[in-house]
Amino acid sequence: xxxxxxxxxxxxxxxxxxxxxxxxxxxxxxxxxxxxxxxxxxxxxxxxxxxxxxxxxxxxxxxxxxxxxxxxxxxxxxxxxxxxxxxxxxxxxxxxxxxxxxxxxxxxxxxxxxxxxxxxxxxxxxxxxxxxxxxxxxxxxxxxxxxxxxxxxxxxxxxxxxxxxxxxxxxxxxxxxxxxxxxxxxxxxxxxxxxxxxxxxxxxxxxxxxxxxxxxxxxxxxxxxxxxxxxxxxxxxxxxxxxxxxxxxxxxxxxxxxxxxxxxxxxxxxxxxxxxxxxxxxxxxxxxxxxxxxxxxxxxxxxxxxxxxxxxxxxxxxxxxxxxxxxxxxxxxxxxxxxxxxxxxxxxxxxxxxxxxxxxxxxxxxxxxxxxxxxxxxxxxxxxxxxxxxxxxxxxxxxxxxxxxxxxxxxxxxxxxxxxxxxxxxxxxxxxxxxxxxxxxxxxxxxxxxxxxx
Numbered sequence: 001x002x003x004x005x006x007x008x009x010x011x012x013x014x015x016x017x018x019x020x021x022x023x024x025x026x027x028x029x030x031x032x033x034x035x036x037x038x039x040x041x042x043x044x045x046x047x048x049x050x051x052x053x054x055x056x057x058x059x060x061x062x063x064x065x066x067x068x069x070x071x072x073x074x075x076x077x078x079x080x081x082x083x084x085x086x087x088x089x090x091x092x093x094x095x096x097x098x099x100x101x102x103x104x105x106x107x108x109x110x111x112x113x114x115x116x117x118x119x120x121x122x123x124x125x126x127x128x129x130x131x132x133x134x135x136x137x138x139x140x141x142x143x144x145x146x147x148x149x150x151x152x153x154x155x156x157x158x159x160x161x162x163x164x165x166x167x168x169x170x171x172x173x174x175x176x177x178x179x180x181x182x183x184x185x186x187x188x189x190x191x192x193x194x195x196x197x198x199x200x201x202x203x204x205x206x207x208x209x210x211x212x213x214x215x216x217x218x219x220x221x222x223x224x225x226x227x228x229x230x231x232x233x234x235x236x237x238x239x240x241x242x243x244x245x246x247x248x249x250x251x252x253x254x255x256x257x258x259x260x261x262x263x264x265x266x267x268x269x270x271x272x273x274x275x276x277x278x279x280x281x282x283x284x285x286x287x288x289x290x291x292x293x294x295x296x297x298x299x300x301x302x303x304x305x306x307x308x309x310x311x312x313x314x315x316x317x318x319x320x321x322x323x324x325x326x327x328x329x330x331x332x333x334x335x336x337x338x339x340x341x342x343x344x345x346x347x348x349x350x351x352x353x354x355x356x357x358x359x360x361x362x363x364x365x366x367x368x369x370x371x372x373x374x375x376x377x378x379x380x381x382x383x384x385x386x387x388x389x390x391x392x393x394x395x396x397x398x399x400x401x402x403x404x405x406x407x408x409x410x411x412x413x414x415x416x417x418x419x420x421x422x423x424x425x426x427x428x429x430x431x432x433x434x435x436x437x438x439x440x441x442x443x444x445x446x447x448x449x450x451x452x453x454x
Contacts, residue, residue: 001024001025001066001067001361001364001365002024002025002027002061002064002065002066002067003019003024003025003026003027003065003066003067003068003069003361004026004027004028004029004057004060004061004062004065004067004068004069004085004090005019005026005027005028005029005068005069005070005071006028006029006030006051006068006069006070006071006072006078006081007029007030007051007070007071007072007073007078008028008029008030008035008036008038008039009035009071009072009073010330010350011071011096011121011350011353011354012028012030012035012069012071012072013035013038013039014350014351014354015069015071015354015357015358016028016039016042016044017039017042018354018358018377018381018443019358019361020042020043020044021443021444022443022444023444024361026042026043026044026045027044027045027046027047027060027061027065028044028045028046028047029047029048029049029051029056029060030046030047030048030051031048031049031050031051032048033048036048045060047059047060051070051072051077051081052077052080052081052084054084054088057081057084057085057088058088062085062088062089062090063088063089063090064089065085065089065090065091066091066092066364067090067091067092067093067094067360067361067364068081068082068085068090068092068093068094069093069094069095069357069361070082070085070093070094070095070096071096071353071357072096075095075096075097075098075099075102078095078096078097079095079097079109079113079115081095082094082095082113082114082115083113083114083115086114092116092117092364093114093115093116093117094115094116094117094118094119094357094360094361095109095115095117095118095119096118096119096120096121096353097109097118097119097120098120098121098122098123098240099240100240100243100244100272103120103123106118116360117360119353119356119357119360121349121350121352121353121356122239122240122241122243122244122349123240123241123244124349124352124353124356125241125244125245125328125347125349125352126241126244126245126247126248127244127248128142128347128352129241129245129301129326129347130245130248130249130252131144131151132324132326132345132347133229133230133233133249133254133298133299133324134229134230135151135153135216135217135220135229143374143376143378143385144374145373145374145385145387145414145416145435145437146373146387146414146416146421146435146437148213149212149416149419149421150210150211150212150414150416150421150435150437151210151211151212151213151216152184152208152209152210152376152385152413152437153208153209153210153216153220154187154206154207154208154209154378155206155207155208155209155220155225156205156206157201157202157203157204157205157206157207158203159203159204161201161223162223163183163201164201164202164203165200165201165202166200166201167197167198167199167200168183168195168196168197168198168199168200168201169197169198180211180212180215180219180421180423181209181210181211181215181216181219181423182209182210182211182413182414182423183195183199183201183207183208183209184208184209184210184385184411184413184439185207185208185378185379185383185385185439186199186201186205186206186207186208187205187206187207187208187379187380188202188204188205188206190380192379192380192382192383192441194383194409194410194411194439194440194441195411208378208379208385208439210413210414210423210437211414211421211423212421215421230254230298230299230323230324231253231254231255231298232254232255232293232296232297232298232299232323233249233254233255233256233257233297233298233299233300233301234256234257234259234289234292234293234294234297234299234300234301235256235257235258235259235301235302235303236259236283236284236300236301236302236303236304236309236310236313237259237260237283237302237303237304237305237309237310237328238258238260238262238265238266238268238269238278239303239304239305241303241328241349242258242260242269242303243269243272243273245301245303246258246269246273246276247272247273249276250273250274250275250276256273256275256276256277257276257277257278257279257292257293258273258276258277258278258279259279259281259282259283259288259289259292260278260279260280260281260283261280261281261282261283262280263280266278266279266280267280279292283302283304283309283313284309284312284313286316289313289316289317290320294317294320294321295320295321295322296322296323297321297322297323298323298324299323299324299325299326300314300317300321300323300324300325300326301325301326301327301328302314302317302326302327302328303328304328307328307329307330307331310327310328310329311327311329311343313327314326314327314343315343318343324345325343325345326345326346326347327343327345327346327347328346328347328348328349329346329347329348330348330349330350351377351381354377355375355376355377358375358377359372359373359374359375362375362444362445362446363446365446371388371389371390371391371447371448372386372387372388372446373387373388373389373435374386374387375387382441383439383440383441384439384440384441384442384443384445385413385437385438385439385440386437386438386440386445387435387436387437387438388435388436388437388438388447388448389433389434389435390430390431390432390433390434390435390436390448391432392432394430394432394448394449395449395453395454396430396448396449396452396453396454397429397430397431397432398429398430398431399429399430399454400426400427400428400429401424401425401426401427401428401429401430402426402427404452404453404454405452405453405454406451406452407440407442407450407451407452409440409441409442410438410439410440410441410442410451411438411439411440412424412436412437412438412451412452413437413438413439414436414437415428415430415434415435415436415437416434416435416436416437417431417433417434430448430452436448438451
């Protein structure tokens with residue numbers, strides 16, 4: 001598939017690298033040479049120029065592009081790029097649009113401006129953080145499937161859990177003992193594992209657990225994991241993500257303080273967020289944080305636009321805060337190192353946005369019949385969790401899973417039938433209209449029949 005990406009910032013670069021790894025024909029556009037030079041190791045066609053210029057779009061051969069993705073810094077530039085690309089001949093356009101002011105106009109943007117898909121990574125990040133605050137035992141973003149019926153969380157294994165040192169097959173021998181949950185992924189240092197029956201969980205592992213919310217909460221509470229939702233939160237940084245998060249928390253009745261160093265931005269946020277206490281100050285000042293109640297807050301979240309400030313404030317908070325510490329970091333390759341330093345809860349808006357755009361691309365690849373509903377890159381991008389909608393007349397329908405061939409690098413994690421969530425055993429079947437969640441180490445999957453075969 002021919003894909004043009006405009007804007008080679010962190011997001012554009014991540015999307016380009018992922019799409020090239022999935023064997024797409026990728027052209028990249030940026031006004032500066034430096035970001036294009038960083039992609040010299042990739043098999044892409046670099047175009048230096050303004051992606052809002054018709055001449056540049058024609059040089060990139062946008063009229064023959066299957067998809068144009070615009071990830072420039074400016075929302076307005078992204079919208080114009082998509083509009084012009086459509087006029088030139090692009091078949092499908094995706095735009096990153098982040099400003100809260102545009103949120104109310106999304107239907108106009110998508111319908112009247114003919115932008116096919118809009119990604120708002122800051123709002124999606126805020127939603128993930130709010131879910132993490134609701135389930136404090138999760139060490140990373142909580143992924144949701146089947147319209148919220150299924151959740152997947154990453155949990156750090158301390159070593160005193162009853163399943164440590166035992167094969168998974170012995171831990172979950174039947175439906176009763178499994179409590180309707182499934183261990184669907186294991187992170188062990190830099191290694192990512194799709195678990196089988198003989199996989200043994202070790203102390204220090206991070207385990208991905210999936211189930212419906214009630215079963216997940218009950219199971220982890222029985223393990224002694226704290227499940228008390230945060231009611232008092234401190235946010236450092238007045239970014240767009242911070243705005244969306246504070247607004248979400250306010251609607252949930254969570255007491256929220258937001259610290260922003262820029263006076264103009266602080267005044268704006270104070271006006272927009274009536275139920276949030278906005279403080280104009282340096283959020284990395286340790287004495288200020290202590291005076292604002294850092295020691296006793298339920299959660300401390302760093303959301304400035306500088307990763308370094310987020311990490312320094314987060315590391316300090318882990319030493320003095322009794323509650324949850326969540327740090328925004330755009331460099332996903334550092335997550336293992338940060339975990340060793342005590343920062344388990346890392347959130348990456350760049351990775352979240354990349355997931356959103358990959359879902360749009362894969363759905364487009366196979367048309368409306370692809371069945372890709374959700375896609376998440378997890379375990380530092382070494383694995384994916386994908387939700388598929390089962391189409392009519394698939395050859396695996398109605399056949400027990402034990403009699404089907406499942407890809408060796410994949411696992412059927414959950415089947416959702418209507419409102420019923422099924423953690424599958426060998427006797428279970430996949431039926432038309434089911435939502436099936438797959439955990440896999442393969443990339444580029446667009447159809448469930450690439451994983452399950454009769």
